[in-house]
Amino acid sequence: MNPETTQRNTKQRSAVSAVLGETEGFHSAQDLHAMLRDRGERVGLTTVYRTLQGLADAGEIDVMRPPGGEHLYRRCSQGHHHHLVCRSCGRTVEVAGPAVESWAEKVAGQHGFVDVSHTLEIFGTCPECAAKS
Amino acid sequence: MNPETTQRNTKQRSAVSAVLGETEGFHSAQDLHAMLRDRGERVGLTTVYRTLQGLADAGEIDVMRPPGGEHLYRRCSQGHHHHLVCRSCGRTVEVAGPAVESWAEKVAGQHGFVDVSHTLEIFGTCPECAAKS
DNA sequence: GCGCCTTTGACAATCATTGTCATTATCGAC
């Protein structure tokens, strides 16, 4: 078992990372690819996908699978947390829920499940969007 | 707020509903389609998809979007609840978490979000699968 | 600098899901 999957530092990887660092909210792989092109970076779509997967595996970014069908990626704070997403404008707020974490662990444990993880997303309409409609 | 969801009762709809009622766990649309064919029901794949969407909209079934990429459907108890899924054998346990519900509402409210909903899935390895490995 | 080996990227392939549209079946009215 090699814990350190030989990762090399390439321009493309930093470019993707940089874009993620400068943008707010979630973006699809294709979005990010377009942004990179606009910035003049020449990065292949395939590479964007692979880089994002790598970053996601490394825990440096979060992945969300909205009903829309595309994967959305976002750089988030490192620790475990969840998202409160406006279903109208896409605005995202990070929320922490220690109570939820322990609850999930407890419930899973009661059923004998081990190696537990969980996903939680909260959807709603943010104040601005609610006011608009 | 129900603008007449004009739904007709058709053989296909009952067939899909019946299969869902007799199976355990989550199944993909294509799975269900295959099952229906085995039973001798002649149902088009397109119809299976549409029927499932309809049932999901009506709240009669639950949809899950696992990392695998396929949509999985399952008939569940009507009330709001969540799932504890074995990531090895797919076994599913329904769990209720009143505390989580209220927590989500509260957190969303604190940020001014309205019309709140949420999704929560817990993944783990069930006792049997854990023992096997 | 040199060479090995990972990464890259253009393109093709995959595959679940959705759109299309002529045909069929359902439901309410009579």
Add this chain to the structure above:
DNA sequence: GTCGATAATGACAATGATTGTCAAAGGCGC
């Protein structure tokens, strides 16, 4: 029970995100 409007169906094509492929290029240790 019959009729007719109209929603539902289903075979097929289309879509579109994601993944696979493989030759070429670049990073890293030496």
